[in-house]
Amino acid sequence: MTAYTSEFDDIPGTRVFTAQRAKAGYNLNQFCMSLMKAENRERFKADERAYLDEWPMTEAQKQAVLDRDYNAMLELGGNIYFLAKIFATDGLSYLQAVSTMTGMSIEDYQQMMISGGRSPDGWRSVKDGS
Amino acid sequence: MARITAGLTTSHIPAIGAAIDLGKTGEPYWKPLFAGYEWTKAWAATEVPDVVILVYNDHATAFTPEIVPTFALGCADEFPPADEGYGARPVPVVQGHPELAAHMAQSLILDEFDMTLLYKLDVDHGLTVPLSLVYGQPEEWPVRVIPLAVNVVQYPPPTGHRCYMLGKAIRRAVESYGEDLTVHVWGTGGMSHQLQGPRAGFINKEFDNAFFDRLVGDPDNLALVPHLEYVREAGSEGIELVMQLIMRGAMGPEVTELYRFYHVPGSNTAVGHMVVRPSDVFVTD
Numbered sequence: 001m002t003a004y005t006s007e008f009d010d011i012p013g014t015r016v017f018t019a020q021r022a023k024a025g026y027n028l029n030q031f032c033m034s035l036m037k038a039e040n041r042e043r044f045k046a047d048e049r050a051y052l053d054e055w056p057m058t059e060a061q062k063q064a065v066l067d068r069d070y071n072a073m074l075e076l077g078g079n080i081y082f083l084a085k086i087f088a089t090d091g092l093s094y095l096q097a098v099s100t101m102t103g104m105s106i107e108d109y110q111q112m113m114i115s116g117g118r119s120p121d122g123w124r125s126v127k128d129g130s
Numbered sequence: 131m132a133r134i135t136a137g138l139t140t141s142h143i144p145a146i147g148a149a150i151d152l153g154k155t156g157e158p159y160w161k162p163l164f165a166g167y168e169w170t171k172a173w174a175a176t177e178v179p180d181v182v183i184l185v186y187n188d189h190a191t192a193f194t195p196e197i198v199p200t201f202a203l204g205c206a207d208e209f210p211p212a213d214e215g216y217g218a219r220p221v222p223v224v225q226g227h228p229e230l231a232a233h234m235a236q237s238l239i240l241d242e243f244d245m246t247l248l249y250k251l252d253v254d255h256g257l258t259v260p261l262s263l264v265y266g267q268p269e270e271w272p273v274r275v276i277p278l279a280v281n282v283v284q285y286p287p288p289t290g291h292r293c294y295m296l297g298k299a300i301r302r303a304v305e306s307y308g309e310d311l312t313v314h315v316w317g318t319g320g321m322s323h324q325l326q327g328p329r330a331g332f333i334n335k336e337f338d339n340a341f342f343d344r345l346v347g348d349p350d351n352l353a354l355v356p357h358l359e360y361v362r363e364a365g366s367e368g369i370e371l372v373m374q375l376i377m378r379g380a381m382g383p384e385v386t387e388l389y390r391f392y393h394v395p396g397s398n399t400a401v402g403h404m405v406v407r408p409s410d411v412f413v414t415d
Contacts, residue, residue, distance in 0.1 A: 004286065005285075007358050008285075011329070011361055011362055012329055013329030013330075014324065014327050014329050014361065015326065015366075016285050016366055017284050017285055017366075018285045018286075019286075022195065022198075022284050025195075029190070029194075030194070030195055032190070033195065035215065036215055071327060074326055074327060079283060079284070081190035081283055082195065084214075084215070085190070088215035088216055093397070094144065094145065095145070095398055098326070098330045099331075101328060102328055102329075102331060103328060109331060112331055113333075113395040114159075114395060116394050116395075117331055117333025117394055117395060118324075118330075118333060119333075120334045124362050125362070
């Protein structure tokens with residue numbers, strides 16, 4: 001871990017997709033890419049667990065997918081643009097899927113965006129509390 | 131000699147493409163956003179370049195976890211719209227300009243920018259949404275396009291300074307091309323947004339508007355802003371803003387701002403759009 005990567009950890013509620021996380025999440029993200037094919041989406045939807053077991057992913061990664069726990073998937077090396085293939089398979093938009101990571105309801109999150117988005121105040125630095 | 135006569139920046143939010151494709155642009159949610167592009171559509175109809183060099187990022191579409199090129203230049207004859215999981219967008223196939231692209235590849239690499247060259251590329255919303263915003267829904271796109279894909283997904287992306295220098299090298303490449311062509315350079319992506327974690331929905335209007343001010347008037351110093359500041363002030367996906375510095379570098383030292391638009395929200399994102407002209411270019415009406 002260098003200063004470059006550790007400095008990002010001071011930003012609240014954020015997991016920057018570093019080369020280290022990309023390596024840890026490689027198989028999770030490859031599984032996601034497989035869902036760009038319609039036949040794979042059908043097989044996944046028919047039996048999610050069986051489809052996931054075809055991939056050399058960690059148990060924690062598989063469970064996070066089954067739970068649709070996107071924060072956990074990020075922590076385990078996922079990146080939103082790969083994970084988008086999962087929520088596209090579920091028929092969700094970016095806005096709907098992203099809202100699930102915030103602890104807000106879709107409606108409250110949507111209203112926050114229409115009202116100008118999440119204010120930067122209090123979301124800049126853990127260390128400085130700013 | 132080929133020359134660069136205008137630059138443009140715009141967000142490339144996928145939901146904008148869906149709104150256009152599904153005929154929802156007149157709905158109350160979308161109407162103010164699309165109204166912000168009416169000036170540009172009128173301008174773009176009167177000033178059609180031969181080629182657009184379109185700087186964008188691929189969103190886990192053409193580039194899998196297996197390969198992460200920092201800068202990749204599209205050298206093919208044409209670029210089909212990609213199926214991103216919802217089916218391909220109903221937009222025309224993008225026609226390339228392989229001769230200028232080949233010249234750019236040579237010029238940039240000899241200028242010490244180690245480009246990845248792409249001879250097969252499906253283009254996602256990052257490239258097709260800007261075309262739709264500027265040119266609407268034509269049967270064929272009115273311009274040829276050279277895609278320039280930048281990694282802003284996996285960290286580290288290129289620095290703002292490297293992007294700015296690449297833009298300057300693109301200007302040298304275009305100006306050393308023998309054929310008379312007019313070229314626009316588009317830098318897409320941004321403005322502030324974060325699509326992940328409890329901080330998702332992050333928007334910073336002050337930072338975004340200051341970014342535009344500095345992009346026009348103080349690009350040398352804007353180019354020195356570190357990645358940490360982008361993530362802190364513009365959100366984890368706001369890092370896409372570095373791509374606008376490629377456009378700015380390609381404009382030369384001074385630009386005139388022709389048009390600016392800013393609107394929140396487009397889905398999860400702040401929408402920003404600007405048109406600039408290099409100050410040494412004079413266009414007669």
